[in-house]
Amino acid sequence: MNKYLITGFSGFVSQHFLDFLEKNQKKCEVLGLDINKPKFDISRYSNIRCSFAELNLLNSEEVKNVLTSFKPDYILHLASYSSVAFSWQQPVTAFVNNLNIFLNLVDQVRLLKLNCRILSVGSSEEYGAIHKDKLPLTEDMEVDPLSPYAVARVSQEQLSKIYCTGYNLDIVMTRSFNHIGPGQLEKFAIPSFVKKLLDIKKTGNKFIAVGNIDIVRDFVDVRDVVRAYFLLLKNGQKGQIYNICSGKGYTLKEILVKLMWQLNLSIALQTDPQLVRPSDNDIIVGSNEKIKKAIGWQPTITIDDSLSDIINYWAAK
């Protein structure tokens, strides 16, 4: 029976990964780690023997104990302070809770000589500002991180490579693009839009406050993302980096128009300087050719279906 250790267990992505395992795996065992207790019922699965430990990944001793007793076959490292905006507000906290937690984890795997595969989740933010003539982004391009969050992700990737080559750990890396879907926290752009628009439907307000909505992002549904994570854990190549993206770019404005269309709303957009970041990438669109060729993954859920599911999720809350 395969054993999965999932960090960042109480978050948005983890729940979708568990749903994927429940539907597609035979019996397996999962141990979830998080500093926060999960808000979902971990006994609801029939194919997964699921347990949880409340733990701060900065505490090496506790990480060591958990690894020693659970002995995972796979580690899905989802724990992250993944908001770019937050990383500008609190760069030290953001950096420590991205980079140092990862380093602590892989170093304990090294010290314990555990035989397990680790998925190191990175970000499209690592690429930085690339001239639009060079798009879509491919894994062999030079990275140029433009936020404290992006620097932490680049360091995580560089350390992953070094742990593979220097210490022979089995790590596969991703550069995951903006994922969206039901359950994502409202501090991220799209759920915040949906929540504001649903409020407007009730209150009848005539405008919505937004940041820079001309930026282009490559959105991929979280349910497609977790399938990629599973396939990479099984069939990805050690030491390799894989983009996880749709290959299509939309401005945030286009997303807002799609949401308003689905909600049958027509309102004005008002820029709030508080929501604009010190610096940002204009356009992020990735190529998913490498992962397609390597493990046959490609996205299956359209942007319109994702947005519809997100609206339904927030409407039901």
Add this chain to the structure above:
Amino acid sequence: MNKYLITGFSGFVSQHFLDFLEKNQKKCEVLGLDINKPKFDISRYSNIRCSFAELNLLNSEEVKNVLTSFKPDYILHLASYSSVAFSWQQPVTAFVNNLNIFLNLVDQVRLLKLNCRILSVGSSEEYGAIHKDKLPLTEDMEVDPLSPYAVARVSQEQLSKIYCTGYNLDIVMTRSFNHIGPGQLEKFAIPSFVKKLLDIKKTGNKFIAVGNIDIVRDFVDVRDVVRAYFLLLKNGQKGQIYNICSGKGYTLKEILVKLMWQLNLSIALQTDPQLVRPSDNDIIVGSNEKIKKAIGWQPTITIDDSLSDIINYWAAK
């Protein structure tokens, strides 16, 4: 009167920087920070009003208090666990004591809105393995860190850029190549060679244990390095990176031959696998064109003079 804050105050480079200030500056004030007390007498200077505070840069509160009360014009950030070999042995400790100490420091400068210039010292190790056809190394080349130490230095540089562009801090960056000179700790290659050879002169041993001595490095005398640091603090351009190097490469074997020649010794070299690192760069030779053009710096001390001074230093100990 200019005020300098020097981190890593008790180390090898700091003492040479103080000697430089003493000889070349009018009156100035220096506050040294280090986790270890300095082994030299800080009252020996006549041009420098010098004080010292024992402090761990990981303690943000103490860093804040020191910055608030001293209000430096310049920060020379020398604090570092700068041994590549150590970073392979204890990657977490090495990373934290390179990257996190730097991040804590610059973030306090940001929070306090201090008006000061910071010199962020990086390393030639950031470049990684570059094909020898592309040498010498120039600052615009893509970096490819190959050790935990090198990753920490790359992150430090990336964060420096972000603190310049995103928060408007005034940071100048270096990529300092292997510096050598009197006072360097014997855990580094050249002082360890000198010490072993001096022992051999006494004991009459017929061999010396070495690691991989075919690697080529660009050695620059620490007294030239500290002059570059001073000039960059005064005249470097904010947000820019400068190589500090001699522009010439020597294998460690060539250095050993030079040392043996100066010491009138002829002995066999024996490889000790314990001294060979998990992975290493074959050849590191830099270009100093950029710093030459920008601030007129170039090295003045020859490799033979450096080695002679190092021999005299260890012979007198």
